[in-house]
Amino acid sequence: MAMSLRRSLADRLTLVHIIRGIFDRSPVFREACISEPHIDPGGGVIVDVSFDHGPAAFRVVAPSAEEAYAILHELASAMVEIERDRHGWSGNGRDDHEAALADVTG
Numbered sequence: 001m002a003m004s005l006r007r008s009l010a011d012r013l014t015l016v017h018i019i020r021g022i023f024d025r026s027p028v029f030r031e032a033c034i035s036e037p038h039i040d041p042g043g044g045v046i047v048d049v050s051f052d053h054g055p056a057a058f059r060v061v062a063p064s065a066e067e068a069y070a071i072l073h074e075l076a077s078a079m080v081e082i083e084r085d086r087h088g089w090s091g092n093g094r095d096d097h098e099a100a101l102a103d104v105t106g
Contacts, residue, residue: 012037015069022076026083029076032057037065047072 023029035048048056062068
């Protein structure tokens with residue numbers, strides 16, 4: 001059980017690091033804060049993203065923390081890609097973050 005909890009924490013930290021790396025490629029999202037997962041009244045897992053420690057700018061709700069982070073990864077990738085295309089700034093496209101996410105999420 002302890003090994004499972006440590007792996008879960010390591011996976012979560014890895015996912016947050018991957019998502020942070022995606023956000024860091026963006027002038028807009030570079031300062032985004034990602035909350036720790038918490039449970040909503042309906043039993044779903046919530047991960048909030050905010051700026052300057054303000055209220056949540058957007059929220060991901062999923063059945064598990066792993067799924068919430070996987071959804072946030074997809075959302076972050078899409079948002080940064082759209083921003084890059086819209087503003088024409090040079091940002092890296094898909095990189096080794098994609099492979100790392102696949103390893104962590106299965």
